[in-house]
Amino acid sequence: MRIATWNINSLRLRLPLLERLAAEAAPDVLCLQETKVVDDSFPRAAVAGLGYEHMAFRGMKSYNGVAILSRRPIEIVEDRKFCGREDCRHVAARIDGLDLHCLYVPAGGDEPDPAVNDKFAHKLDFLDEMASWSRSLNGGGRPVVLAGDFNVAPLETDVWSHRQLLNVVSHTPVEVERLDGAQAAGAWVDAVRRFIPPEVRLYSWWSYRARDWAASDRGRRLDHVWVSPDLAGRLRGASVLREARGWEKPSDHVPVIVDLAA
């Protein structure tokens, strides 16, 4: 099973890019974030036309929104209202007996101080809830995958400059500590770093604001796929589709792809 996660930054605007991803990488299952479409307007027919006939989505007006697109039937759909909010940051689907959770962690605003920045406080709360919630997911004997835009680049090699980003939201020690706590809570395995070792620099996001994203290459690895320990033995490969950042009218994130043995 090939699983991809992608913050697509408006699903409707990027349907042509979704088609290109389906053609070039052929994921069996796709987790999307920032779909930015209410459920009534979800482009079901276009998505089904790409071969993803089974879908689960939670959308709202303008912001956020998550979706799981699948070639295989979806057995159960759930969502969780993290931090007591209905802001469409989570949807889960059971596919072939595997529970797949699609997550969109709050970005957290600009100021990395929860006392003055409510968005940053929300992000820290969300990551703490990810820890307590995901702890309870594991141990059920069922394989679990957590995938999405976690909006944190945890390793020094997950950013273009560890030193220059220490006080920049997405790479501050307090966020990294929270994300590490969530990972430890479920003993989650970072699937991508099983294949691309931590010594190797790796990004999944490049700002739109760069004059030339590829030349400056000031990226961050914000998008992650974590698998439950019992799934680690089924991992067969992982990649980040860097070239997608150069596609026409791109998202600022690129797809992250993980292969699991059947």
Added chain:
DNA sequence: ATGGTAGTTTCACTA
């Protein structure tokens, strides 16, 4: 230290 771009509910908000 600043400003840069993109998407959506636009002269404002989020990322």
